[in-house]
Amino acid sequence: MLSEGVVFIDDQYVEPAEAKMSVFDMGMVWGDAVFDVTSTWDGQFFMLEQHLDRFEHSMERFQLRNPYSRDEVRRICAECVERSGYERTYVKFQIWRGLSPGYGEDLRLGQCHFMAYAIPYVWLWGEDRCRNGANLHLSSIERVSSKAIDQRAKNYNRLDLVQARHDAFDQGCVDTILCGPDGHLTEGPGYNIFVVRDGKVATPDHNILEGITRQAVLELCELEGLDVEARPVHPAELDDAHEVFASSTAGGVMPVVQIDGRPIGNGHAGLVTTRLQESYWARRETGWHGTPVSEILNSGA
């Protein structure tokens, strides 16, 4: 399915159907690529500088070099949103290594490519499930260890997540949570996980992508006076949790109301989750951590 929207690739703005890469590119053949995703809501980017920071860290970790400066990336993203005609968008930017410099040569001599796009805002599980709750599968497939691939860098090596999602669908679930090599919870495909017990919120602290929405949730907990902690979370805590929720750019604060068909709490979004979800969207609508698209487009940079 190709969405509506606008892609910036090879120095041009094109339709999604025209955005292509070589099948020989190392981004595909070696999985040598990183990306980041932010969003706009009513014409405002959310925590854009934090996403740009993380994108730069991801590139550094995998020794990818962006031919565009940070100012150019910011402006290209704004331009994609503007040209898309949508106010609520999902904005991805990505860098990947292009053609190999030759066998037995230093891969880093390959030229890197940059792409960005804006498409209508994505609700990871569909809007209804993102707002009202999803049934997730606790996977028996292990999340790739950060000792092998540093999961703090947002990358496309996701065959573990793909297989776990297949299993989730086979179990009648919409998505999945994976444990790491040490048996603790890590994350799902594109989201972090939180457990709530006795009003206390906890989220895994290692072998994860440190989500920007996760960071927003940690901040919201402080603002709302909730006790919150990033620490190792054992999968058994899912059994004891009063509430579970996920966080993602593509859905915000998303209630998890069942694990493998077993209800969490009363099987509906809990009080803490609902409070954080409402706070998240209400604040976004007032421009919390926002950067107006128009401000970037009108700036001299």
Next chain:
Amino acid sequence: MLSEGVVFIDDQYVEPAEAKMSVFDMGMVWGDAVFDVTSTWDGQFFMLEQHLDRFEHSMERFQLRNPYSRDEVRRICAECVERSGYERTYVKFQIWRGLSPGYGEDLRLGQCHFMAYAIPYVWLWGEDRCRNGANLHLSSIERVSSKAIDQRAKNYNRLDLVQARHDAFDQGCVDTILCGPDGHLTEGPGYNIFVVRDGKVATPDHNILEGITRQAVLELCELEGLDVEARPVHPAELDDAHEVFASSTAGGVMPVVQIDGRPIGNGHAGLVTTRLQESYWARRETGWHGTPVSEILNSGA
């Protein structure tokens, strides 16, 4: 660097520069793809049916479905070689999941794409190093565990290998060997590893791609009356080895003469390695495990 050669993609034979995929394809965005590589030498495929078997197993493991039958794949590969005009070729075939069926939908509903190509034969480290010996780096980066991604299926989730190769280049080495999560040797990027001590040959037995050239080497050892074993191999055995070598479709039997600049044995290809290497190429020239390209093209299938 785009090679000479011929690519079959989207039901057409095209030049490498024309072979493109959507940047939205799940093959890229989820790393949801498998492939296999065989070769022709003087117009004969090597162990083609074994490569086709493994390709099918790789697809099954990751639930990818090939729109082309095995007979069609065989014929397309032969056609690519014929059209390339080369007798000695590197032949890749690949399947990847195309566009997503939509967020929150079963990924398996995405249509799979098939591609194959023939390019001039590839020597993984350049011909001289593949024939006479290479200096490899023993990486401190962990190979992705088969508990996360089944390494028996040939896949593109290779960021661990990429980082290990960067480190190898920084150390003045041409390539690398990685250990698995249990600390035992696994493989390098595109090749298996063998150690030889007192005339006895050993190769790692788990968390690896079970190479077809590795299988040929195991058979050659039997034919040459050499003691050979697939078993866990500890990295310390590299220190004690009299010889080390690698096996790959893209280079055959390849001597490893140094690890991080430290010579193995006398720093030249050893007797066992040389015997296996000579046997491998001599037998290939006489059609050992060979299927003539012309035979496939002239068959009714």
